[in-house]
Amino acid sequence: MSSTQDLVYPQILFQYNNGFLVSKIMFTACELGVFDLLLESEGSLSSDAIAERLGTSVSGMERLLDACVGLKLLGVEMKSEGAFYRNTELSKLYLTKSSPKSQYHNLMYYSKTVYLCWHYLTDAVRDGKNQYERAFGVSSKDLFGALYRSEEEMITFMYGLNAIWSICGRDVIAAFDLSSFTVIYDLGGCAGGLAQECISLYPNSTVTIYDLPKVVQVTKERFVPPEERRITFHEGDFFKDPIPEADLYILARILHDWADDKCMQLLTKIHKACKPGGGVLLVETLLNEDKTGPLEAHLFSLMMLVQTEGKERTPAEYSKLLTAAGFREIQVKKTGKLYDAILGRK
Ligand code: SAM
Structure with missing residues (x-):
């Protein structure tokens, strides 16, 4: 040897x-x-x-x-x-709770939820689907019904997901010059970490956080101060309810939750609602085209397997979905951090 x-x-x-x-x-x-x-x-x-x-x-x-x-x-x-x-x-x-860049809540979500789901990775690979039934005894027919199986679980998820934007939020929002888009909807905007980054970088923008009613309630109560007039809220289900007209739609870590048919359904609906000249900004961890990495994207893709209906994708796969929904001039920016950005125009 x-x-x-x-x-x-x-x-x-x-x-x-x-x-x-x-x-x-x-x-x-x-x-x-x-x-x-x-x-x-x-x-x-x-x-x-x-x-x-x-x-x-x-x-x-x-x-x-x-x-x-x-x-x-x-x-x-x-x-x-x-x-x-x-x-x-x-x-x-x-790792300290009070630091502005604290990842404490993200780690607690990993420790209490992600860790338990990964116990069933072998089953997830065998079944090709998430493992809520085995891990928590809840049906995964309604994905976010399973993810938000209790109020406490939903709040832990919201704090956990929001934490990362204190590290990478600015990079994804600054990846393209978005200053010409003034009316912005953050679809599935959750606790508003990206919305806050957006209004701080683009002084003429207003951002509406569009999310499920119970998520919007918690975001208003705990995450976005009422005096922040440039962030507004819209309670709704983006698959079932209307999506209002806007210049730009942000979809951060949304498409990776869903299979291609659901992504197409959502993107087509957004394309219809979008003002001409407007756009859609995807924020995701991108896989290399040759699937050689990055390792984080492979890990997240398996996490999507055990916890969602989706997967991580390559820029070409996202471009294909965007083009099929009617978007053009698709540009991809790798930020060098955990999350990258793709902009498509109507
Ligand atoms: N964009 C946020 C971020 O990156 O921090 C949150 C991403 S999280 C993976 C998915 C978000 O989509 C959650 O806030 C969830 O409540 C929201 N969501 C899921 N299904 C939805 C639906 N049908 N209508 C509206 N929002 C939905």
Whole structure:
């Protein structure tokens, strides 16, 4: 055997094998409040102090903290009294609840929902469909009925999905010059993270968040302040109810939820409603045309398998759907971040 086979292959293998252990360490430290406590304490703390303040065992906490050090989520200093732990820049920025770029809610959605669904990945591949019945005992006939199987689950989903826009929202909204579009509908706009980015970058725009009634209610109550006059709301079902006329429709992480026939139904309806010269902006994670990656897109596509009716697609696949619905001048922009943008014009 060559030295590459001896050295590198086992490393890759064990790294993949341990992937979910790593996720769980990060989720657990977040859930227990380790990073928030260290932020509050404005300094380093011993494992005894952390365990006491968070109400855990010392033996468990010590191991969790050491593993976080190994993952560079915490730093450690050895003092005469023992080990003292502190947040790293990464955990301070992304894992504390109060940071403007916090991914805490996204991680909690992964920990409490995505993780359980992925337990049934083998079944999902066998069946070719999502696994709500096995994972949660609920029918998936109505996809968002299953996703929003309780108020709590819906709110966790909304916080979780919204978190990413504090990292990549600006990149997708700035991928094209959208300043000529003043009346914008964010279809399936959820908690409004992208709508906020949009009005902050384009001072002449107004954005209407169009979503299911119970989602709109929560967005109004918890996410968009009432004094924000440039964001308005529309309660409706974009498959069944009318879609009002606008200059631009944003579809962020919408088409990846649905099979091609549903995507066509929605895009055709949007094309009819769209003002001439207007457009549609798709925001999705794009697969390479040759399907070689990026890995995140492959992972998301499997996530769509276990949790939705859709999949991730290549730019050519999205262009085909847009063209068939009547859109033209299709442009694709890879942002270099997690989400990319495609603009089609009417
Ligand atoms: N665009 C948001 C984002 O990227 O953060 C949310 C994406 S989430 C995957 C899909 C969104 O579509 C949810 O907010 C959901 O409530 C909404 N949705 C699903 N079915 C819908 C329907 N039939 N009519 C209107 N909105 C719908």
